[in-house]
Amino acid sequence: MNPFLDTLQSLRDAFGSGKTRPAEFRAAQLEGLNRFLKENRDALLAALAQDLHKAPFESEISEISICQSEINLALNNLHSWMKDEHVSKNLATQLDTAFIRREPYGVVLIISPWNYPLNLVLVPLVGAIAAGNCVVLKPSEMSKSMEKIISEVLPSYLDKNCFAVVLGGPQETTTLLENKFDYIFFTGNPSVGRIVMSAASKYLTPITLELGGKNPCYVDDNCDPQNVANRVAWFRFFNAGQTCVAPDYILCTRETQEKLLPALQNAVTQFYGKDPQGSPDLGRIISDKHFHRLRGLLGNGRAAIGGQSDEQERYIAPTVLVDVKETDPVMQEEIFGPILPILNVQSIDEAIAFIRKREKPLALYAFSKDSKVVRQMLEQTSSGGFCGNDGFMHMTLTTLPFGGVGNSGMGMYHGKFSFDTFSHQRGCLLRSSGMEKLNSLRYPPYAQRNLGLLLSMVEISHKGQCTLL
């Protein structure tokens, strides 16, 4: 039983009609998203508070504002993004027109997770719409309040023929993936990423997978501990640690650890007060299952800071673990919670070796006053993105592509990269019937004498050099 067939067929028909191609249509949809954000701001903030105990401030800066920026960027640049991109030619094609045309794929599926349930639905959606596709959205069933808004409120702001929301859990998603899509954009964990790619391979559907991993955070001896602690704590405990680009664990020397601990405690107290559970600014864990998973990790090593939990509220205290071993459970999986283990290394080389033994993470952080140290960490490791001396700020720049590598994902988006991700780049060469004499050099019967002349025409010239016959 494939309950999605009708929906998909009507989206396919709508796409086939050419409706989504004109810039005016796409801009109108983007304006619709704009109005959706503006008119439902309070409801969206309430939903985020309901699902994740997200403070309005966090919701504004990590969800609403980011979505708003992406919509505005797309509206401001749509025409230029849509233009044919003319490319330089060789001698043989000098009189021809050569360009790359960006075209929509068709019916695109976007599967979004629960941790930033508005951002991770809307930002890819902006790209897919700007690129001229029809879209099926599958928001996460775990962030229930947001799921309700996405399925009940959002559609009325978009053309219903070109856009659909599908609900459900793993079972429904599996059935959904048995259908053919022209592109699949998935944000979630690596094991589901494998399942999505496997399903996509049946139809040769191109994909972008935004996955995760354990993002290392190296703290050099040469640093200002309080500065570092403030930033690391902020990015670790934001959204109660449920961020794919959060620093997952710290690598530093014993000496630095001794300086960091009081600084981290300082930061936690400053941010959330003496009793973080009472702070309105600290989030909660999304579900009982994840709560229990995280609570189990609290026993690893020793909790130098925090360690408390409350099942009723799905509250986990901002926690820093020390005396953690590489083999402990907390070092085997992406933590995705407000728990920060510190592992000791004797040198940056040891830190680098440790990182390189493991899967490539989505983000990598290095804190040091010495720019050479930061550069060394960058050059001798690999990760989706990298930030020196701060947390996931690199994500806020729409001019930087956001994506993983290896186990942390494939493909990228944000800003124009979203538009390009959801477009097929079609190489086009328009020739004329003229210049046939030149062409005839390539025809059989093949003569040795013609080869030299023909080769000199297809030869790629250095930039700036060109001699027309």
Add this chain to the structure above:
Amino acid sequence: MSKISETVQRARAAFNSGKTRPLKFRIQQLENLQRMMKEREEEITEALYADLHKSKWCALYEECTYAFEEVKYALANLPQWILDEPVEKNDNTKDGQAYIHSEPLGVVLIIGSWDYPFILSIQPLVGAIAAGNVVVLKPSELSEQTAILLATLLPQYLDKDLFPVINGGVPETTELLKEKFDHILFTGSTGVGKIIMTAAAKHLTPVTLELGGKSPCYIDKDCDLDIACRRITWGKFMNCGQICLAPDYILCDPALQGQVVEKIKKTLKEFYGDDAKSSHDYGRMVNSRHFKRVMSLIEGQKVAYGGNGDEASRYIAPTILTDVDPRSQVMQEEIFGPVLPIICVKSLDEAIQFINERPKPLALYVFSNNDQVIKKMIAETSSGGVTANDVIAHADVHTLPFGGIGDSGMGSYHGKKSFEIFSHRRSCLIKPLKKEDSDKVRFPPFSAKASLK
């Protein structure tokens, strides 16, 4: 551990040593490749002749030269490609540096195809080396002499731990695909493309799949028919039709069909003489299986020219079929042989509909003097790439990404695009470690802050 597994592990260890990262090293390997192509040209063209009856001219023009040019292009541009690309910053990040840093992915697997066995191995190899990777090359076993030659030559010019060549058939390829790679570039059929992507999914390996399909060729009433037919003949019958970019079938008005047949016939005689079998420039089918496959496509069809073959020499005459029924077998699969069906359509709209009812092709061709016709054809269809008023040529422009869509593939390469697909483009933001005003603004407690709006 199997020999294949050992080879891949050794390649990975070699990559981890960092040897392939310095620009100097990459340039040296590429220059060695260039030297190889110059010094061993004779052996390369001989292997191509043995595998596909490619004349020396064809081998040089269609394979070696383009491969050589690809290396030259990479050498000229690599010093620039390898640089960090600064990006525009915003207020939050103005004190730092923001740039995209290109780094190699690691161990790349390139699976070549048999139709252009030299260039389809070397061209991707150039991009992978330029991007700083280690490469395992698996040439197609169907073009046996070229596969053996590559396994012999590459270790003589390139570092053999870093760029091993693994030969073999389906069992070896299956075993190879169990290993983890950091990118796989595959050129071949749609069916095998699915197998590759499924295997890659287990390791979350990104793939570039250069597949095939039936590339349509629409001839408008308003066009220079002589020239159109010459160009189509050239592209269709080169390498005996065994090219992924061949114009697979023609779509034209019934009134044109007769003239198209006559002009193509005339051109064929000009190119290959009255009996193509005795032309030194006409190719052969790669093996018996493909010979039989293509001959069976001719069965039951209206043959306007050719139609005969010789199994012993795997020769199939250049063949034109007319009034072809779209439901017949010749229209169900990529022909990949010297058989050219003509399907009659009464209008541009009918042609567009015909194309859109079928899987998206690798290339689309349209011949017309009318810009509006070309514009409409491109706008209302989808394909990997397009050439108007010629065939194949878009693939020779290094600044155009070359790849398919849907059943004809995913991803693209050539020129700088190759460097990009074989690299990870890593976003980097480097800030100074000093206290900033923005720190105060962004940290909790939030309730103390004024409203943002």
